[in-house]
Structure formats: structure tokens, C-alpha cells
Amino acid sequence: MALSFLTMLLSKAPMMQQFGVTLAIGVIFCYVIEICLLFSTFHLLDRKHTKPVKIINENTWLSRFLEKYTHWVGKLPIPILVVALVLSVIGFSTESSIPTETNLMKMIPQDLKALKDANSLQDVVGSTIFITYLVEADDVTDPDTINWMNLFGDKIVAQHKDVEEVTSLPQLLLQMTGNHDFSSDKEQLENLIKQMPPTLLKSVVSANKQYATMQFKVNQELSSAQQLELMNTITQQIDASDGIQVSPVGTQVMMLRGIDNVSANHNVITITSRRTRNRVRAAFIFRFEGTKHIGVIAALLTPNNTSSLVFHSIFNGSCNFGACEPFRDPMSQINS
Numbered sequence: 001m002a003l004s005f006l007t008m009l010l011s012k013a014p015m016m017q018q019f020g021v022t023l024a025i026g027v028i029f030c031y032v033i034e035i036c037l038l039f040s041t042f043h044l045l046d047r048k049h050t051k052p053v054k055i056i057n058e059n060t061w062l063s064r065f066l067e068k069y070t071h072w073v074g075k076l077p078i079p080i081l082v083v084a085l086v087l088s089v090i091g092f093s094t095e096s097s098i099p100t101e102t103n104l105m106k107m108i109p110q111d112l113k114a115l116k117d118a119n120s121l122q123d124v125v126g127s128t129i130f131i132t133y134l135v136e137a138d139d140v141t142d143p144d145t146i147n148w149m150n151l152f153g154d155k156i157v158a159q160h161k162d163v164e165e166v167t168s169l170p171q172l173l174l175q176m177t178g179n180h181d182f183s184s185d186k187e188q189l190e191n192l193i194k195q196m197p198p199t200l201l202k203s204v205v206s207a208n209k210q211y212a213t214m215q216f217k218v219n220q221e222l223s224s225a226q227q228l229e230l231m232n233t234i235t236q237q238i239d240a241s242d243g244i245q246v247s248p249v250g251t252q253v254m255m256l257r258g259i260d261n262v263s264a265n266h267n268v269i270t271i272t273s274r275r276t277r278n279r280v281r282a283a284f285i286f287r288f289e290g291t292k293h294i295g296v297i298a299a300l301l302t303p304n305n306t307s308s309l310v311f312h313s314i315f316n317g318s319c320n321f322g323a324c325e326p327f328r329d330p331m332s333q334i335n336s
Helices: 002-010 014-047 061-075 077-095 113-125 143-159 169-177 186-194 198-202 224-236 251-263 266-289 292-300 306-335
Strands: 129-136 163-167 211-218 245-249
Touching: 002 014, 061 077, 129 224, 129 251, 143 163, 143 169, 143 186, 143 211, 163 169, 169 186, 211 224, 224 245, 224 251
Parallel strands: none
Antiparallel strands: 129 211, 129 245, 163 211
């Protein structure tokens, strides 16, 4: 199990990697403590038998149950394997469709007064989601660069229905002049830029005029996965000329990348984790139980949800106690 948690190191998200290491360390300590407490408890319980005890060969109810269970499993290996494979296929096919919730507002109690007030304010004022792109050039106020940003912004808005508008330096200049085209005169553009309010200018152009931003307002009803897909599509459509570099930036982009990294390599981690855990678990069950069918079932029925995890824990616990039971009886006989 510890090795299976360490497969989370294959994830691209540092949070997932550290979480996997933490779980692995916790599992190791749990096993160490369990082994120490288990055999220590058996030893303390056996010390109470000071009187001679008659040796009988009668097994306990757990041993008899496991023996009958083993014989029953041995008679139906093929149907059990088929059921296990079907459940595994169903689990793999449905596991990838589980949505990832990233809205923090849905992770807190919905009856909070502050949340209700925030939702009411959002209904009145509205909310916006922007995907921001950073344009880098020697001079972003150059007529050619401004013209490209204008054409690129119009193309994205026209081709994607989920992109509502674009905010950039060209759009602000067009609003000031009321024109639809830009002048190729650099001095005229510089005069227009100087007439812009400093606060507004700083939001779209850096002080050294080497960086500019383009903010695409997207449909707020889009899910995180749809926003990421839209951002990747826009990025692929960038056709900037030499000397102009464009890349997605900003808090929203970081969030989308982070969500993608959390779910990245999910199938690889799942397969690797299951194989590692199954081999170790099967080896232990082969060693203690001495029957291959129980090992096969435990290896295939890997828990993917809460209910299966509970049943799986009960099954493994029964096997572990059944394996330790033979070691307890001889101890009681020796002490007697």
C-alpha cells in the first residue's frame, strides 16, 4: 500500500506528490504500530493462562469460516474472475468521468449568511472570467504589433461563441478614436497613447512598453475543463510574427493549469498503483493463506470508492487475523 501511494510522485502537481509521500509514511508507521501492538496484545493475553490447558485441535469460528470460504472460492474460480474483471472494467470506464469541483463557494456550507449575501450581490452585479495573454515585443506600441493584436482579438471573438469580448490596447485606442482601423503613423499612435488615463494605460501596457496584455472575457457558465480546452484552442491559434511572443498568464490560467496537473497522469498512476499494491498484497496473502484464489480476488477487487474500501478492509482484516490465529494458540500452549 505504501508503494502504491508513492506512485503519486508521477503526478505533475507538487501537492499530489507531497500528499502521496505523506500517506506512504503514515501507512508504514501504521503497519509498524499494528504489528507491535498485535503481537504484544497476544502475548499479554496468553500470560493470563497460568493453569494447564488441555490441548484440543478444534479450530476457532474464524478459522472454520475462512476454511469454508476458501473451499467455496476454490470451486468457483472462473465466475469470480469474470465478475472481478467486469467490475474492474466498469470502474475504469466510470472513474475518468468523475468531475473535479474547483468552485470554493460550493465547498462551504450553503446556508451561511455571508455566502447568501455574496450570491445575491453576484446576481445583481454579475461576475466575469478572463483568460489573459501576455504579448512580449521590443515595442508593443509599434503599429505592426498593435495591428496584429487587433486582428487576433477580433478573430478569436468571431470564431468562439464562448468568448464575449477582448480587452487590449488596440480596443482602448479604437474606443478613443471611434475608428475601426489604425493609423500606420507611429507618432500619431504615441500621441493617442499619451492621452490615455495613466491608470487605464498601466492595466494593458508595461512602463517599458515591452509587454502588453490581452484579456478575453469568457462565458462564466463554462466548467474548468471547458475553460482549459478553450484556452488551449486560443493558444494554438496564435499566429504572431517573428519578434512577438504570446503566452497565457494570470491567476485564472494558473488555476486551470493546476487543475490539469492534479488530474494529469491519472491513468498511469492508477494502473501503476494497482499493479504495485496487488503484487505486494497477493504475495502476503499467498504466504499466509496458502491459496491462490483469495490472492486473485484481493488483487482484482481494488477499492475505488468508500463502500468497496470498507468491504475490502473487512476482507483483508479477516485474512490477517486468520493468518495470525495459528500463532496465538501455540503460544498459549507453551505458556501453559
